[in-house]
C-alpha cells in the first residue's frame with residue numbers, strides 16, 4: 126500500500142517550503158504507508174510562461190492522488206487578461222469546501238496550555254469568491270458589481286465541519302462570524318444555517334457544543350484583545366480569509382500557520398502564508414507552516430500518530446528557539462530549520 | 471452667529487456618551503460660535519417602540535443643522551422585518567461618503583511621537599452596504615445573493631479625500647486596501663481609480679504624496695505586526711469597517727477611537743464603538759471617543775483651535791491615567807471622566 130501525495134509548490138517561496146514538507150514526510154516511519162510524490166505544476170509564474178495558471182493535467186492528476194500539498198501563488202500587481210487564481214480554482218474544482226486553519230501558540234513548557242488555541246473554519250467555495258463580476262458605464266463613469274453568494278447547502282456543510290471539529294476539542298465552542306446587521310439576507314442565511322446544524326443533523330450528536338456569534342468587525346477587535354474567548358470560529362469565505370491572517374499575527378508569524386483545504390473525498394495541505402516575492406529564492410522562508418500543513422493533512426487522513434510526531438518536532442524547534450528563520454527573529458535558513466525538525470522526528 | 475448641532479444618541483451607551491460630548495462642546499469658549507443643540511431620534515430602540523428606525527423628521531432636521539453627532543445603534547440579534555440600520559441609511563441619505571477614523575496612541579510624554587498614528591479613510595456609501603440582497607430556492611435549498619457595488623465616482627472622491635488628508639500629515643503616504651487578486655473587476659476599479667487621483671486631478675497638488683497598496687488580509691496582518699508602516703489607509707466600505715476596528719484594538723480600546731462621516735456639505739461625528747448593550751445604563755461607558763468625535767467634527771468645520779483644545783484635554787486625561795473607565799482598566803464613571811476632561815479644557 127502506498128500514499129500518493131500530489132505536490133504543487135507553485136510560486137515564490139512555495140518552491141522552497143513544499144520540498145521541506147516533503148522531506149519531513151519522507152522522514153516518517155511506519156506511521157504512514159510508503160509515500161509516493163507526484164510533482165504538479167500551477168501558479169502565476171507558470172501562467173506567465175505558458176498562458177495557463179492551472180493546467181487540466183494537474184487537476185486530473187490530483188484526482189488520482191490520496192492527498193496533496195499546495196505552496197503559494199503570486200498575485201500579479203496589475204490585472205492580467207486571462208489570469209485567475211489557481212488556488213481559488215482548485216478549491217472549487219475539487220470541492221474542497223472547508224479551509225481549516227488552526228492557530229496555536231507554542232507554550233514555553235510542553236505541559237502548559239497554549240495561550241492561543243483556536244481554529245478558523247473558513248467556507249472555501251462561495252461568498253465573493255464565486256468571482257461573478259461585471260463592469261458597466263453609468264452616468265458618472267464606470268460601475269463594477271460583484272455577486273456574493275451564500276447558500277444553505279454550503280453554510281450547512283461548513284457549519285457541520287465546525288461542530289465536528291469542536292466536538293474533538295476540550296472547550297467545544299463554535300462562534301459564527303457574520304455581518305447580518307448589514308447583510309441580513311446573505312449573512313442571515315449563513316448564521317441561521319450554522320446555528321441550525323445541531324437541529325438539522327438531529328441525532329443529539331452536537332448537544333455538548335456551545336454556540337456563540339460575533340459580528341465580523343467586532344470579532345477581529347476581540348480577537349486581538351481577548352483571543353482566549355475563541356475556540357472554533359466558522360466564517361464565510363472572505364471574513365475567514367481576513368480572520369485567519371489576523372489570528373496568525375497573534376502567534377508571531379504567518380510562517381507558522383498551517384491549513385488544509387478539505388472536501389468529503391480529498392484533502393490538500395496549504396500554508397496560510399503567501400508566495401512572499403520579497404524573500405523568495407533567498408533560502409530563508411519558514412518551512413514550519415508547510416510541515417504543519419503536511420501534519421494536518423495526515424491527521425485528516427487518519428494518521429494521527431504521524432501528525433503528532435511532526436507537530437511535536439515543530440513545537441520543540443520553536444520552543445528551543447535556537448534554529449529559527451528571520452520572520453521569527455532568527456538567522457537560520459530554511460534547510461537548517463528543516464534539519465532541526467528532521468533531527469527531532 | 472450660532473453653531474447648530476444635531477444630537478442623535480440613538481441606542482445603548484449612545485445615550486450616555488453623546489451628552490458627555492455635548493457638555494465638552496458647551497465648555498468651549500470663543501473658539502466656536504455659540505452652540506445650539508437639536509435633539510433628534512433614531513435607533514433600534516426607537517424602531518421597537520414606533521416602527522421607525524430613522525424618522526423622516528430627523529433627516530429633515532439635520533439638513534437645517536451645521537453638523538451632527540451620532541451615538542451608536544444596536545443590532546437586533548435576529549432579523550426583524552422592516553428594520554434597517556439607521557446609521558447606514560443616514561450616511562447614504564446625507565451623502566456622507568467618507569468615514570474618517572484617526573487611530574492614534576497617546577505617547578507617555580506629550581513631546582514624543584505616538585507609536586501608532588494612522589487614519590482609516592473608509593468609503594461610506596457603497597460596497598456590500600448598498601444592501602441589494604435577494605433570496606431564492608435552488609436545487610439544494612436556499613440561495614442568497616448580495617451585490618457589491620464599486621463605482622469610479624465614489625472611489626475617486628474617497629481617494630481624493632485620502633490624498634487631501636495625507637497632504638496635511640508629515641509622512642504624506644496613502645495605502646490603498648483591496649483584494650484585487652480575487653475581485654479583479656470591483657477591487658481593481660477601486661484600486662486603479664484611487665491610484666489615478668493625482669493624474670485625474672492633474673494640478674500637481676498631490677505630487678508629494680506617496681502611494682502604496684496592500685491586499686486586505688495581509689493589510690490586517692501587517693497592521694498588527696508593524697502598524698508604523700501605515701499613514702493614511704483608504705478602503706472600500708467593508709474592509710474599512712474591519713480595519714478600523716482592528717486598528718482600534720492597537721490603541722487600547724474602541725472607547726478611544728473617533729470618526730466623522732463627511733460629505734461635501736455636512737459632517738457628522740460618531741464614535742467607532744457600538745451601543746455596547748452589556749454595559750449600557752451602568753454609567754461606565756467611555757466618553758472619550760465621543761468627545762474626540764466632537765473635536766474631529768469641529769476640526770472638519772474649520773475650528774482647529776477648539777479641536778486642539780479638546781484633543782489635548784482628552785490626551786492629558788489618558789496620559790495621567792488616574793480617571794479612566796473600565797475598558798481602559800480604570801474604575802471611573804462616564805461622568806467622572808467627563809469632569810476630568812472639562813477641568814482640563
Ligand SMILES: CC(C)[C@H](C(=O)O)[C@@H](O)C(=O)O
Nearest residue numbers: 198210212213366651652687
Ligand atoms: C491568494 C488568495 C487568493 C488567497 C485567498 O484569498 O484565499 C489567500 O489569501 C489565502 O488565504 O489562501
Ligand SMILES: CC(C)[C@H](C(=O)O)[C@@H](O)C(=O)O
Nearest residue numbers: 306307342543555557558711
Ligand atoms: C453598526 C454597523 C452598521 C456599522 C457599520 O458596519 O458601518 C458599525 O460597525 C460601524 O463601523 O459604524
